[in-house]
Amino acid sequence: MKQNDLQALLGEMTLAEKIGQLQQVTGDFYTNDSAEITGPLSNNLLSEDDLKNSGSVLGLSGATDTNAVQKKYLENNRLHIPLLFMADIVHGYRTIFPIPLGLATSWNPELVKETAAVAAKESAVSGLHVTFSPMVDLVRDPRWGRVMESTGEDPLLNCLYAESVVQGYQGPANDLINNADHIAACVKHFAAYGAPEGGREYNTVNMSDRELRENYLPSYQAAINAGxxxxxxxxxxxxxxxATVNTYLNRQILRDEFKFEGVLISDWAAMMEAINHGVAEDHRDVAKQSLKAGVDIEMMTFCYHQFVEELISAKEVDEGLLDEAVLRILELKNDLGLFENPYRSADAVKEAAVVYSAEHQQVALKAAEESIVLLENKNNVLPLATSEKVAFVGPFATSSDILGTWSWKGEISETASVADVLGTDYPTAKVTISPVADVFSVTAEELAAAKAVAKNADKVVVLLGETSQMSGEASSRTSIQLPEAQLAFWDEILSVGKPVIVVSFNGRPLDLSAVSEKVTGLVEAWFPGTKGATALLNILYGKVAPKARLTMSFPRNVGQIPVYYNHFNTGRPINFDDLGNKYVSKYLDVPNTPLYPFGYGLTYTTFGYDHFKVAVEAGAEPVITCQVRVKNTGQTAGTEIVQWYLRDIVGQVVRPMKELKGFDTVELQAGEERVVTHSFTFAELGYVHHDKKRYPDHGEFEVMVGSHSESVLTTRITL
Structure with a gap:
């Protein structure tokens, strides 16, 4: 449908039909006949006639159901404007990939793009049109449960992943008509949701406009620029x-500065929460402020439905604002090709073949393998040999709760546990398994059994972690250690005197200090998804070498939070060569570094760096070209992620101690060396100044390269 046709369609719509397009309801409004009379309809002031005009549906999928709802809807909608079906497809539809924080540790945007494309394909054939993803919020506080949906603490990586995920969902050239196995992306949460006070869900965010623009807004803009x-x-x-009634944020920044022309949707009931925040008097005031702020779709509250017509009649809101919102929704439906084919890709026969296919599970396996981080490997305790006697003990030895809380259509019942995979893929391995039934308690019998098998083993793998419900939305925690029962269990296993490898399944950076100091091996598995157990064992047994690197620092304890690599210096900075000076910015009771820093991760070999050189090509737009020789100094092949950092020594405002400016992935055989070259443009050195504009300064800079943010070679240049 052409733009003129959309304008003509808008002109035919009644005021009620326009307002209806702004309403999003859950699928049970259409699929539960009894609910239409006594449930959602009566509770939320919607009549059956109102449902004939509602523009979109949340949380309904499956080709048979979506097609049936769409068919009935179109039979009753006067102008035959199709419904949109939307859902939270955060890291996979039914084939579940590692949580986004885990995917990010792959440092592989192309792989992340591929996982998004698979999720889109499964979603599209199941009747969905829009996913509420990617979440691109920058996060520095692991107490916040939704950190599992983020890609970490670094603006550059967040931008790269935001772009990759949008491209994966929406396909080549964002052409959703000719790429009907893709779906529309919805970047969230605009803006700075990842910085709540105290890490507490839904809490206040308080930061300067310059900080917002410097670190938090770039990833949203990258997603918008990607389409x-x-x-x-x-x-x-x-x-x-x-944020939902914030005109500065949604009109000036999002629309005027970022040139966003798409649909702005509220989060669940976020519009009405302006009353609780204390900036709106009632639902009528909410509707007025939200429409003026530019919110196009109201998710699961009914302020627009109740009051927009009245507000327009009273001339408190211009009907032109309503028309703008409706036109954007119609344009989205048109971009998806729904006017020509309202059923789009939804096909029950194809759905059965595509969803959870063997091909998609292979992508999930690769993603999980590249997301698992090796944190400790003392005395080269890993990889394991199948000839060794290995005991697998703990609550995640037999648990399949490894998908994560945002795996809406993921099935724990069809997800293999570590014990399952040992039985199928490692039949000759000398293993014994002693499970624990509950992550929060260990019985005396379970402990005795685990200690018994540990005593008879050469090595012990202790599988610990969070339940999926301990992270995700509304899952903030003041303690980010493993549950006390698990720590006590692990300590008892340690007393047996055998080498112990701890594997942690979780959705956030944990305080692992109590474990890391005593353990022989330590593996961060995250919630690794559908093929997570297979990926983990492939790494433990050396079929695959670990290559993942952290994208968020792990604290030594909760009191350190926030601890992140790209922090400012202070007027009294700590001098690590003179720790006896008390009157500097430091903690007295803990080392003043993270337990595991940004960019950190081990593999089964080692790498050396030397011959670091930096050359500056002079001119109005200088180019900085860096070279370093990287050598595999170990006995096996491995992958190194060469990380390039920069520090602006003197700026108009305080600059971070270091900022990631790029990275290169290098695969080297044992003994092999390679010169790695990376160039920066002058513009890449820019930052947000007092005038809120981003540009670079001339002056002195430190250029750094290394294997992680705290292990770098450094040189200075002057531009």
Whole structure:
């Protein structure tokens, strides 16, 4: 349908039909006949006639169901405007990939793009049109449960992943008509949702406008520049104004500065929460403020439905604002090709063949293998040999709860556990398995059994972690250690005197200090998804060498939070060569570094760096070209992620101690060496100044390269 046709369609719509397009409801409004009379309809002031005009549906999928709802809807909608079906497909539809924080540790944007494309394909054939993903919030506080949906603490990586995920969902050239096995992306949560005070869900966000623009907004802009069709508002405040009714955020920044022309949708009930925030008097006031702020779709509250017509009649809101919102929704439906084919890709026969296919599971396996981080490997305790007697003990020895909380269609019942995979893929391995039934308690019998098999083993793998419900939305924690029962269990296993490898399944950076000091091996598995157990064992037994690197620092304890690599210096900076000086910025009771820093991760070999050189090509736009020789100094092949950092020594405002500016992935055989070259343009050295504009300064810079943020070679240049 051409733009003129959309304008003509808009002109035919009644006021009620327009307002209906702004309403999003859950699938049970259409699929539960009894609910239409006594449930959602009566509770939320919607009549059956109102449902004939609602523009979109949340949380309904499956080709048979979506097609049936679409068919019935079109039979009753006067102008035959099709419904949109949307859902939270965060890291996979039914084939579940590692949580986004885990995917990020792959440092492989192309792989992440591929996982998004698989999720899109499964979603599209199941009747979905839009996913509420990617979440691109920068996060520095692991107490916040939704850190599992983020890609970490670094603006550059967040931008790269935001772009990759949007491209994976929406396909080549964002052409959703000719790429019907793709779906529309919705970048969230706009904005700065990842910085709530105290790491507490839905809490206040308080930061300067310059900080917002420097570190938090770039990833949203990257997703928008990549073509994201939708943006979702966040629950938090920005400068004292809730994001959903924040005109500065949604009109000036999103529309005017970022040139976003797509659909802005509220998060679940976020519009009405302006009343609780204390900036709106009632639902009528909410509707007025939200429409003026530019919110196009109201998710699961009914302020627009109740009051927009009245507001327009009273001339408190211009009907032109309503028309703008409706036109954007119609344009999204048109971009998806729904006017020509309202059923799009939904096909029950194809759905059965595509969803959870063997091909998609192979992508999930690769993603999990590249996301598992080796944190400790003392005395080369890993990889294991099948000839060794190995005991696998703990709550995750037999648990399949490894998908994560946002695996909406993932099936734990069809997800293999570590014990399952040992039985199928490692039949000759000398293993014994002693499970624990509960992550929060260990019985005396379970402990005795685990210690018994540990005593008879050469090595012990202790599988610990969070349940999936301990991270994700509304899962903030003040303690980010493993549950006490697990720590006590692990300590008892340690007393047996055998080499112990701890594997942790979790959705956030944990405080692993109690474990890391005593353990022989330590593996961060995250919630690794559908093929997570297979991937883990492939790494433990050396079929695959670990290559993942952290994208978020692990604290030594909760009191260190926030601890992140790209922090500012202070007027009294710590001198690590003179720790006896008390009157500097430091903690007295803990080392003043993270337990595991940004960019950190081990593999089954080692790498050396030397011959670091930096050359500057002079001119109006200088180019900085860096070279370093990287050598595999170990006995096996391995993959190194060469990380390039920079520090602006003197800026108009304080600059971070280091900032990631690029990275290169290098695969080297044992003894092999390679010169790695990386160039930066002058513009890449820019930052946000007092005038809120991003540009670079001339002056002195430190250029750094290394294997992680705290292990670098450094040289200085002057531009």
């Amino acid at each position: 994201s069709k939708l943006v979702m508002t966040s629950f938090n405040t920005i400068d004292g104004v809730p």
